[in-house]
Amino acid sequence: xxxxxxxxxxQTFYLLVVLVSAxxxxxxxxxxxxxxxxxAWMAPLLATLPGIFxxxxxxALGKRFPxxxxxxxxxxxxxxxxxxxxxxxxxxxxxxxxxxxIREFGELMTAIxxxxxxxxxxxxxxxxxxxxAVREGLEVLARVVELxxxxxxxxxxxxxxxxxxxxxxxxxxxxxENGLKPIIKASLPPIGWRGEIILLAMxxxxxxxxxxxxxxxxxxxxxxxxxxxxxxxxNTLVFGPTVARLTFPTFTLVxxxxxxxxxxRIDAVLVALxxxxxxxKICLFYYAAVLGAAQLANLRSYRPLVLPVGVVLAALSxxxxxxxxxxxxxxxxxxxxxxxxxxxIFPTLVLAVAYLRGVGxxxxxxxxxxxxxx
Amino acid sequence: MIRxxxxxxxxxxxxxxxxxxxxxxxxxxxxxxxxxxxxxLATGIDQAPGGRIRVIVQNVNPAALGLGTGGGGGTASLAAxxxxxxxxxxxxxxxxxxxxxxxxxxxxxxxxHNQVILISEKLARERGVAEIMDFLQRNPQIRRxxxxxxxxxxxxxxxxxxxRLEDTPxxxxxxxxxxxxxxxxxxxxxxGDFLELLESESTQPFTALIERIxxxxxxxxxxxxxxxxxxxxPHHTLRINGTAVFRGDKMTGWLDSRESRGLLWVRGxxxxxxxxxxxxxxxxxxxxIEILGSRTRLQPEIRDxxxxxxxxxxxxxxxxxxxxxxxxxKPETINKLEATMAGAIRGEIASALAKAQQEYGVDxxxxxxxxxxxxxRQWKEIKGIWADLFPAVQVQARVEVxxxxxxxxxNPLRPRQK
Numbered sequence: 001x002x003x004x005x006x007x008x009x010x011q012t013f014y015l016l017v018v019l020v021s022a023x024x025x026x027x028x029x030x031x032x033x034x035x036x037x038x039x040a041w042m043a044p045l046l047a048t049l050p051g052i053f054x055x056x057x058x059x060a061l062g063k064r065f066p067x068x069x070x071x072x073x074x075x076x077x078x079x080x081x082x083x084x085x086x087x088x089x090x091x092x093x094x095x096x097x098x099x100x101x102i103r104e105f106g107e108l109m110t111a112i113x114x115x116x117x118x119x120x121x122x123x124x125x126x127x128x129x130x131x132x133a134v135r136e137g138l139e140v141l142a143r144v145v146e147l148x149x150x151x152x153x154x155x156x157x158x159x160x161x162x163x164x165x166x167x168x169x170x171x172x173x174x175x176x177e178n179g180l181k182p183i184i185k186a187s188l189p190p191i192g193w194r195g196e197i198i199l200l201a202m203x204x205x206x207x208x209x210x211x212x213x214x215x216x217x218x219x220x221x222x223x224x225x226x227x228x229x230x231x232x233x234x235n236t237l238v239f240g241p242t243v244a245r246l247t248f249p250t251f252t253l254v255x256x257x258x259x260x261x262x263x264x265r266i267d268a269v270l271v272a273l274x275x276x277x278x279x280x281k282i283c284l285f286y287y288a289a290v291l292g293a294a295q296l297a298n299l300r301s302y303r304p305l306v307l308p309v310g311v312v313l314a315a316l317s318x319x320x321x322x323x324x325x326x327x328x329x330x331x332x333x334x335x336x337x338x339x340x341x342x343x344x345i346f347p348t349l350v351l352a353v354a355y356l357r358g359v360g361x362x363x364x365x366x367x368x369x370x371x372x373x374x
Numbered sequence: 375m376i377r378x379x380x381x382x383x384x385x386x387x388x389x390x391x392x393x394x395x396x397x398x399x400x401x402x403x404x405x406x407x408x409x410x411x412x413x414x415l416a417t418g419i420d421q422a423p424g425g426r427i428r429v430i431v432q433n434v435n436p437a438a439l440g441l442g443t444g445g446g447g448g449t450a451s452l453a454a455x456x457x458x459x460x461x462x463x464x465x466x467x468x469x470x471x472x473x474x475x476x477x478x479x480x481x482x483x484x485x486x487h488n489q490v491i492l493i494s495e496k497l498a499r500e501r502g503v504a505e506i507m508d509f510l511q512r513n514p515q516i517r518r519x520x521x522x523x524x525x526x527x528x529x530x531x532x533x534x535x536x537x538r539l540e541d542t543p544x545x546x547x548x549x550x551x552x553x554x555x556x557x558x559x560x561x562x563x564x565x566g567d568f569l570e571l572l573e574s575e576s577t578q579p580f581t582a583l584i585e586r587i588x589x590x591x592x593x594x595x596x597x598x599x600x601x602x603x604x605x606x607x608p609h610h611t612l613r614i615n616g617t618a619v620f621r622g623d624k625m626t627g628w629l630d631s632r633e634s635r636g637l638l639w640v641r642g643x644x645x646x647x648x649x650x651x652x653x654x655x656x657x658x659x660x661x662x663i664e665i666l667g668s669r670t671r672l673q674p675e676i677r678d679x680x681x682x683x684x685x686x687x688x689x690x691x692x693x694x695x696x697x698x699x700x701x702x703x704k705p706e707t708i709n710k711l712e713a714t715m716a717g718a719i720r721g722e723i724a725s726a727l728a729k730a731q732q733e734y735g736v737d738x739x740x741x742x743x744x745x746x747x748x749x750x751r752q753w754k755e756i757k758g759i760w761a762d763l764f765p766a767v768q769v770q771a772r773v774e775v776x777x778x779x780x781x782x783x784x785n786p787l788r789p790r791q792k
Contacts (some may be wrong), residue, residue, distance in 0.1 A: 255519075
């Protein structure tokens with residue numbers, strides 16, 4: 001086994017929530033408002049349904065191929081070479097998406113906090129930190145996230161509640177003015193975002209009770225839906241449909257907080273909270289890439305890959321886009337078709353193929369990485 | 375031996391890491407020390423000839439803040455103890471102008487504590503405010519919670535009229551607005567709210583207007599007070615006077631104090647203030663009632679192609695002053711007063727409606743949004759011509775007043791001797 005740690009169901013829940021919410025909380029409200037206007041809050045709500053479906057697919061795959069990660073059972077389900085090719089595709093997805101995530105992190109830090117610091121400094125610093133966490137393994141990573149999760153939720157909730165004074169209920173009405181179509185269109189990016197839980201397929205075997213993984217994932221998806229809907233609703237309640245023009249709506253929202261001219265300028269707190277979340281998210285994608293690469297190459301340990309992959313990620317994060325607008329444009333237009341295919345359609349197909357070919361099942365001997373106990 | 379070597383290596387690496395962290399954690403790129411930045415408290419924006427923009431910034435002088443004003447001894451020390459400095463510069467855009475100021479300020483300007491943005495009436499009327507709003511919204515240092523006001527005359531004049539209680543004119547103006555609920559006679563907007571109004575489909579922007587007036591507390595015979603060894607009252611003073619209303623991004627008119635409160639009643643933003651009504655006592659006198667807050671509901675209705683708007687207002691009051699011989703102790707009197715006050719409120723609303731509907735034709739009340747919410751389908755057809763429909767909206771105000779308290783006395787004072 002490449003990974004000897006074990007994580008609990010609750011830790012899985014924390015990991016998945018942080019995985020999706022860290023970036024979505026900041027960038028999603030503007031993206032959904034652009035398509036759906038004041039109905040933006042419905043898009044993340046709608047995206048919960050495909051999310052639950054995906055959680056069930058991952059869980060079914062995990063039951064069919066116990067003890068194996070996505071990269072491993074791709075080969076079992078599709079045959080050796082097609083499976084390896086598909087594995088490479090997933091590696092590309094992990095690396096490429098992480099490049100964009102790291103870029104988003106740098107964009108926001110330079111735009112809001114430290115404008116004259118080169119973004120690469122942020123990229124390298126967070127990658128170094130993540131490289132350390134990834135080297136230590138999944139269990140350590142899960143514990144770090146477990147430790148910081150209550151702070152994140154508390155601060156996020158407090159930030160939303162403190163803006164309550166600026167909320168105008170009228171901003172939400174009329175509901176469904178332009179029908180359902182814009183909302184469905186607006187829900188595509190959140191569906192892609194929610195689909196990032198496909199990473200669960202990379203660490204499902206390392207749960208203490210993998211068979212319960214599906215349930216934890218469904219609960220996580222529901223909770224993410226709650227967070228993102230509350231976030232989108234709060235932004236619309238405060239800014240109205242003009243959210244669409246804001247680069248980082250949730251930050252602008254928190255800057256708005258002014259309780260009795262005393263409790264204000266709490267955006268620095270949100271930055272701190274967000275860095276914690278981004279750490280978790282980048283680590284998980286990083287971990288998936290490193291583990292997947294090691295399993296694809298039948299390595300005995302993934303540790304030698306950590307630093308090289310980190311260098312690749314740093315390069316990808318810079319190459320991802322020329323400027324901040326390109327990042328957003330790509331997330332809205334380029335990324336959804338790609339991510340929806342990789343995250344939803346492909347795993348469903350794999351499950352169907354495995355079912356039709358009758359491969360997988362409890363009796364099947366573990367393959368690939370499982371064959372090399374250290 | 376090898377173990378020793380390993381230990382030394384570990385120690386060396388740790389030492390290097392600590393040193394590296396110590397060097398890096400100071401945040402070398404974006405450090406801004408407090409004594410190196412010029413904190414801006416107020417920003418004035420005016421138009422300049424040739425389509426250019428003039429900006430005035432008010433810097434705080436931290437060295438003078440602790441000293442307190444006054445203190446005898448020549449103009450030089452007076453200048454040193456002036457707690458602020460104003461600087462003015464012109465440019466093609468706001469950003470260019472602000473940056474150009476660095477040629478005359480020793481410190482980099484820092485806008486995160488800017489409390490007031492003052493737009494000159496001239497710029498608001500002739501050029502419009504849209505072009506200056508972009509910079510204010512794009513710049514991360516400028517906060518949407520900053521108050522945005524229209525200033526009559528040169529902003530540099532308004533921004534150089536310090537009070538005695540606050541150190542800078544910026545804090546003085548900020549102080550006025552903080553106490554807005556004491557009168558509710560002007561509708562000041564924060565920049566973020568103003569931006570939302572600018573982008574609204576139907577509601578037109580508005581914000582409070584500030585002006586500099588001769589100080590009635592500085593009589594003519596006190597002109598040479600300083601020579602007598604006394605500190606004179608300043609010859610001018612600042613006050614907020616009503617509300618500037620916009621059509622699109624251009625200021626198109628002005629509501630006086632009474633009309634402004636009419637606007638606030640309809641928008642449900644009256645939080646306090648004094649309303650003065652004739653006494654119900656047949657022998658005359660006046661009654662001033664303190665407003666204790668209000669709630670408003672707008673109920674639009676479209677009937678036979680005509681738009682009706684019912685404005686339902688609930689408000690509480692407390693007796694503040696009674697002149698004449700009103701029998702306050704009788705409950706019927708309170709009922710009568712409540713009816714009179716309701717009438718006065720309807721009068722304030724009517725005056726605001728007359729100006730906004732007939733004279734300027736601008737929907738500052740949010741009627742369009744109320745129609746939009748209730749009739750989303752019809753709204754699609756009428757939103758294009760809302761500006762034409764708005765003046766014809768039939769408005770009915772229903773006011774419910776509750777006078778809760780009568781103050782420390784019941785019936786007014788009655789002198790016994792003739």
